[in-house]
Amino acid sequence: MKICYYPGCTLKTKAKELDRTARLAAAALGVEMEEIENWQCCGAVYPMGTDEIATKLSAVRALDYAKHNGGKLLTLCSACHNVIKRTNEDMKSNADIAFRANNYLKLEETYAGETEVIHYLEMLKNEVGFDNIKKAVVNPLNRKIGAYYGCLLLRPSGIMAFDNPENPTIIEDFIRALGGTPVVYPFRNECCGAYVSLKNSELPKKKSEKILASAKEKGAEEVITACPLCLYNLQVNGGDILPVKYFTELLAEALGVKA
Amino acid sequence: MQDVTTGNKEFKPNIVAFCCNWCSYAGADLAGSSRLTYPANVKIIRVPCSCRVNPMFVLKAFQQGADGVILCGCHPGDCHYVTGNYYTRRRMALLFSFLNYMGIEKERTRVEWVSAAEGAKFSAVMNDFVKTVTELGENKRLTDLRVKEGK
């Protein structure tokens, strides 16, 4: 199976490990991630202002490329996924934004949200299947792992349609498939402090500590995430309460391809 | 598109008003018992429900020389027959836009919701409608010429 892949800027720099382990694991599972041509940074945050067009164009370009190359666009970073999926919804259902974005881009064919945006986790669940992953595991994890969802994968749930926004289960199912024991803790869908940490690290510190303390209280030995910024906040601002890793690192480890 | 006849101050439009028995006809009765005046050129036809008004009746009115046609029914959700006025609303929206296309200005046709308690509203609506149609002048579209000549 071949699928268009949008890595995003952080995965080429500080979060190389997320990208590298995802590719290794995908290859082991028979998925070929084909990096799309000439992708640009998605902007990292979805611009909510109703007059924001230019800030959405890089996402539309990637989406349009995928539309003509298999119809699906695979994302890995939570922020990229959030921006691209929400922009795609705008192209589908917001006539004003769709008209103006198309007007800028002058594409050969109008883009109207045709591409399906799927996150790597959704790909694992729906395309590969957690059962098949379970069969491919060579190093079962045998430890207690807390899934940290954060905000970007889940909300707004009407558009993201990723999982139940208050009681998600996909990463827990993923952990189970890898032979680990998922730890459900109440702050797994609370914000880590996000971009505020650049101006003011007090708030992200409070949030990140609360998240990790909550995971630890419920017995987690480590926490996994899909977002480089969450990882940064939890690691740098969250103190040394628990180790934090990318979920793909565990996948590669369990599949024995981490090297 | 002003008609020459609009210059004539004596022009009194002929208005046909269809009123449902349960709300608007009673509203018109209340306007009467409250002595709230409106022009005499409004003539009311009682129908059980506004949804009884066939588009043909409206066409017939214009053919026979009416200058304006107004339908009054219960407020949406208050229809005596539960859903009748919803049909009216949809049917007439379609009919009126068709009539507008044919040259009968959309101001000559109207649907209004008047409850049995709204005598004042009935009177206000009729005054306003007569004023609007008077300003538009005589309707000539669709009119059977023999009718007007016969007058």
Add this chain to the structure above:
Amino acid sequence: MTKQERIDNLLRLSGTDVKKCMKCGKCSGRCPAFNEMDIKPHQFVSLLAQGKIEILLGSDAIWNCLSCMACVERCPRGVAPAAVVEAVRDTVVRAQGKNGLKAEDIPQIVDEFIPQQLLVSAYRKYNK
């Protein structure tokens, strides 16, 4: 711009119908940055609905809202307080000299750990 035009501009930019708010306070009950906000999420909606935009435009809360969408997710009336905060922030940073983060400050902030995502997202949020 008249005051009404500025109010209308904020309403349009937010894309949310503030009149739908029934003042339940669930947004502020959920907000993870509540204690760091001088103007609370429910007040953003309420103050905009009343046209008291000077208070909003002068608030510090716009720099602390995390855009985590918890308020949007849980509003029982389909209102998006976060979109109001963003509309206010956009309006502030688009005014000349009002950027919350200046390009020239970034080199001092950056260290070897900061991911690109943080720089880009903060820059997008605080600067125009």
Add this chain to the structure above:
Amino acid sequence: MQRIGVFICWCGSNIAATVDVKKVAETIKAEPGVVYSENYQYMCSENGQQLIKNAIKEHNLTAIVVGACSPRMHEATFRKAAEAAGLNPYMVEIANIREHCSWIHKDMDEATEKAVVLVRTAIAKVKLNAPLMSGESPVVKRALVIGGGIAGIQAALDIADAGFEVDIVEKNATIGGRMAQLDKTFPTLDCSACILTPKMVDCAQHEKIDILSYSEVEEVKGFVGNFNVKIRRKARYVDETKCTGCKICMEKCPSKKGLNDFNMGLNTRPAIYIPFAQAIPNVAVIDPEQCIKMKTGKCGICQKFCGVGAIDYTQKDEFIDRQYGAIVVATGFKPIALDNFNEYGYADNKDVITSLELERLMNAAGPSDGVLVRPSDGKHPKVITFIQCVGSRDTSGCGKPYCSKICCMYTAKHAMLIREKYPDTEVHVFYIDVRTPGKNYDEFYRRAAEQYGVDYIKGMVGKVYNVNGKLMVQGSNLIDNEQITIESDLVVLATAIEPEPSVRKIATLLTASIDTNNFLTESHAKLRPVESPTAGVYLAGVCQGPKDIPETVSQASACAAKVIGLLVKDKLKTNACVATPDEMMCNGCSQCANVCAYGAITYVEKEFRLGGGKTEVRRVVSVNPAVCQGCGACTVTCPSGAMDLKGFSSKQIMSEVEAICKM
């Protein structure tokens, strides 16, 4: 050609002061068809009516027009007068020259001219009038009540007390409904069972009431006065006539792990059970999904122990057909599912419960014998937090857009009862608005706050999470502009209520209309609040909209009054002005049936002669005149113009239009 008589009324000076009545009567004489025209001071008076009667006889009038006040005032009067003179009452038309003419115009010439036009218009119509006959249909003197909660019980008792037979069809094994599950009732705090169970017993003992428990309505045919209803009597695997309710089967049954629905699943019950001690009928029922004998064939212990041989594992559903003159729908409600409200942690925490679960926990006959304990560890909760409006007033798609109406009051009740029984308990209530209109209601709520020290917090909860077994309730306190977290032992969700889902099927069977929230629609929100738009169908209780017990009982009694008013009649006069189809023009498209709000239109296969000895069978429309209300929606919908309305025919209205325009 009609011989028309015209009668112009002065109404004292009401008409005559502005309309030259004599001139009108004179002018009208020249109208073709008019053979008599007269004016009189008070047409509606004895003398006036006599004048009309005499004229009808003397001049052989076939139709009359009365120029007078609104037909809404005296149409019936003049119709009766005409009938007394041997004329069909529908050969009368009224020209409204008072409300629509003399009272609103000041200029006499203008008013007189308009009066002439209005009378001419009525003449134009009456020329096309045809004698109409109201049909008659017999009334079956028996009522059906669907649902055996307090609404159904009250309606049944009132109807039966008036001397009519009533059947209560209840889908559960016992009557009693939601009220049977409640502990105390506001605002007087009587014990629910103490006031309900005597009424249940009254039902059981009433010679006119037949309780068909564990039964469901399967099919409804017919119309007002004459409903034919098929009822499924579900197999309870226990012979209702033999079982004495001794409960030995419940004791001996080895399969005891069924969730006890009556206790909201807070404890378990055996596979053979009587829902609660005061159940009516006091007869056991077997859950076939849980019964070992029925699943594996091995067991049969209850059969062995049953002293009267009531157990019958081979019982099958049975169907009975009954006739009814009227139907009361009282299907009640259920709390909504909380799947969309995971922020309150209901699914993950045993100590987050709904208000109805709390009722069971506080009830002396409940799973904890009335001792308030936490479901998780059986300990007494010291801090209890109530959250109001859970799923109510929610337009985001997660909950219900309406206010559930009862929650503010029952939460005040719960808070008060807890503070009274366990004064060491701290009680908090998060609210958006406290809505307690009603006699002694607001006083009740204030008592909770002022005398019982219940902490009311204006704000809403954003998240409930568990830390070391404590429920952290994080919410806003809008008055103090704070975000607070209350460490609680028990969280109670005032869950929105919705109509019992089975009401959808009932509504379809009865062609009773239902709104977007699945509440049955009343005929008129203000003036016919207990009647369904379907004639002969009445609505009681929450199936029509959220309401509390006093309101439910009032509505049920109102229903009963309406039903009795119907059943005392031997025959029903049907509306004469009904839709009338031209079968030859009907193409069987069903569009008229789709717009009919009353289900008056059906289709029949009918044989038509084609000529040359050939026949063809076509599907054509058939209108039931007993059900048709005469709105006319179908007449306009019919694409082939096959449908017309008696009394308001297309030709009649067209000629009215013509008369108005030809002024």
